[in-house]
Amino acid sequence: MHGNAHEVVDDIRLGAAVKEVTGESVADCYQCGKCSAGCPLAAEMDYPPSQILRLLQLGMPEYDEQALRSHSIWLCLTCEMCVCRCPKEVDLPKVMEFLREESFRRGMVNPKARDILAFHKAFLDAIRHTGRLYEVGLIGSYKMRSFHMLQDMLAAPKLLLRGKLKLLPHRIEGRDAVSRIFRRTIGKKDDSE
Amino acid sequence: MKLGYYPGCSLLGSSREYGESFCAIAPRLGLELQEVPDWNCCGASAAHNLNRELSLALPARVLGLAERAGFAEVVAPCSACYSRLAVANHELQDETLRRRISEIAEVEYRGTVRIVNVLEVLARFASDSLARKVVEPFKHRVACYYGCYLVRPPKITKFDRPEDPQSMDELMKVIGAEPIDWAFKTECCGAGFSVSRTDLVAKLSGKILNDAVRRGAEAIIVACPMCQVNLDLRRDAITGYLGREHTIPVLYISQAIGLALGVDEQSLGLHRHIVPVALSQNTTAEPVPVEPVSSGREDA
Numbered sequence: 001m002h003g004n005a006h007e008v009v010d011d012i013r014l015g016a017a018v019k020e021v022t023g024e025s026v027a028d029c030y031q032c033g034k035c036s037a038g039c040p041l042a043a044e045m046d047y048p049p050s051q052i053l054r055l056l057q058l059g060m061p062e063y064d065e066q067a068l069r070s071h072s073i074w075l076c077l078t079c080e081m082c083v084c085r086c087p088k089e090v091d092l093p094k095v096m097e098f099l100r101e102e103s104f105r106r107g108m109v110n111p112k113a114r115d116i117l118a119f120h121k122a123f124l125d126a127i128r129h130t131g132r133l134y135e136v137g138l139i140g141s142y143k144m145r146s147f148h149m150l151q152d153m154l155a156a157p158k159l160l161l162r163g164k165l166k167l168l169p170h171r172i173e174g175r176d177a178v179s180r181i182f183r184r185t186i187g188k189k190d191d192s193e
Numbered sequence: 194m195k196l197g198y199y200p201g202c203s204l205l206g207s208s209r210e211y212g213e214s215f216c217a218i219a220p221r222l223g224l225e226l227q228e229v230p231d232w233n234c235c236g237a238s239a240a241h242n243l244n245r246e247l248s249l250a251l252p253a254r255v256l257g258l259a260e261r262a263g264f265a266e267v268v269a270p271c272s273a274c275y276s277r278l279a280v281a282n283h284e285l286q287d288e289t290l291r292r293r294i295s296e297i298a299e300v301e302y303r304g305t306v307r308i309v310n311v312l313e314v315l316a317r318f319a320s321d322s323l324a325r326k327v328v329e330p331f332k333h334r335v336a337c338y339y340g341c342y343l344v345r346p347p348k349i350t351k352f353d354r355p356e357d358p359q360s361m362d363e364l365m366k367v368i369g370a371e372p373i374d375w376a377f378k379t380e381c382c383g384a385g386f387s388v389s390r391t392d393l394v395a396k397l398s399g400k401i402l403n404d405a406v407r408r409g410a411e412a413i414i415v416a417c418p419m420c421q422v423n424l425d426l427r428r429d430a431i432t433g434y435l436g437r438e439h440t441i442p443v444l445y446i447s448q449a450i451g452l453a454l455g456v457d458e459q460s461l462g463l464h465r466h467i468v469p470v471a472l473s474q475n476t477t478a479e480p481v482p483v484e485p486v487s488s489g490r491e492d493a
Contacts (some may be wrong), residue, residue, distance in 0.1 A: 008453060012302070020302075021245075027454040039236065040370045040380060040381045040383075040397055040482060041393065044393065044407070059431055068272070069432075072439065074242075077381050077383065077384050077385070077386065078238065078241070078242075078341075078342040078384075079340075079345070079381035079384065080341055080342075080345035080346045081341070081345065081379075081381070083344050083345075083346050084346060084347060084355050084356075089348075090347075093346075097241055097245060097248075098241070098245070098271055100242050100243065101243060101244060101245060114387065115307065115389040115390065116389045117387035118389065118392060119239070119385070119386075119388055120238070120239040120242045120243055121239075123237060123238075123239035123242070124243070124247075125240050127202075127236075130235040131234065132202045132205070132233060132234050133203075133206070133237070134236050135206045135207055139388070140265070142388060142389070147390070151388075151391075154390065154429075155366075155426060158229035158467055159207060162464070162465040162466075162467075163209065164205050164206060164208075164465060165206065165207070166205070170202075170205065172231050172233055173231045174231050174233065175298075176375060177254065177299050177300075178233050178234075178251070178254070180299065181247065181250045181251060181297055181298055181299075183245040184245050184246075184250070184297045185247035185297060186244040186246075186247050187466070
């Protein structure tokens, strides 16, 4: 449990890797479907949450890959409704988190999740060198990564007028330490796409 | 009473009225806030979506700095920050993991800090100093919107009821408001998809607004910058999705309390809202008959 994901999961089935890294057992799920019923975005997903768990339960390479290539894992908002209602307390958000990290690491991110991934990366761009979120940098970086150059053109002036956009970033004393945290964890992977 | 204070990035930027109003009411309630020195971003939703160790190490640095500064408790008014710090704190109770993450974060953390949310802190004052200091009762029908992170997952937050929480409702009653009974108290607003999937935010937040308005709320009360931004800044997108415009304002709990304590609107940052905060003067609105509308989930 709590092992380092990257060292253990390449040679074993995904369900076993979930157990190894997160401590959650996909076998605990008896497919009642309560997670899918409560999920605010189940209707947008290619596989509702309970079916993602089912794919992992089957323990076949092709199903593992379907889970990693699914749109669902990126649509999960980590709202925690599913785990709150699960009769077996399967921590599905934690499983989803692991699947996203694996999907990203293995280059299997669903093309429909492009904008969501672009935003996560842009967000991390906007904190890694200053230590705190630089919102103007975030929007700029997101536009570059997503190619949505015109998006939020109308929102930005509204925010500026209300004094809600700081034009300069806050730089904390420990910004170098924060940069080193990034190097030691996510490394350069987030620059790969 | 002294308390460590973690503002988080939003409270200095796009949600600065939350920070302003919270800092305005704190001393009036007898609460002394001391900022955690040199705090960094908690990683928000981005870090835990891409890298688990990063999502633990960023909060670990904050927790370690807070511990070093001698704080037993730290309040994080932003409920997303609260969640990330509390979840990391929970995971870091595992000693092996804590050692490894402390090394990555370059801050020794022994696991002694407790992270508290804004409702927990305010509730401590509810029956005493808050009740005594209300000068202008906030006589409005309000929809208390808790969102996800204050109450879930319950094994970590250990706070209120996950499905039908009451703590914010109780606080609102203390300042003279009338909390409505409604169905979307803890439904997700779309959170971190505000920029990348505004369409989904419009849908989820639209259902929340619809229900609050349909049941006669005059204002929605929140304790989370993401909820506020999605319901306020994204109002145009919501209007586009619903095909009708709602003018209901979305106030932070600290703004509603501030008004009741007689703090001026400027200090509470009411002018920073996108949807104008135009509340009728201290009159509880006539209860609006509930229209027979479908559950709001018909297209879910």
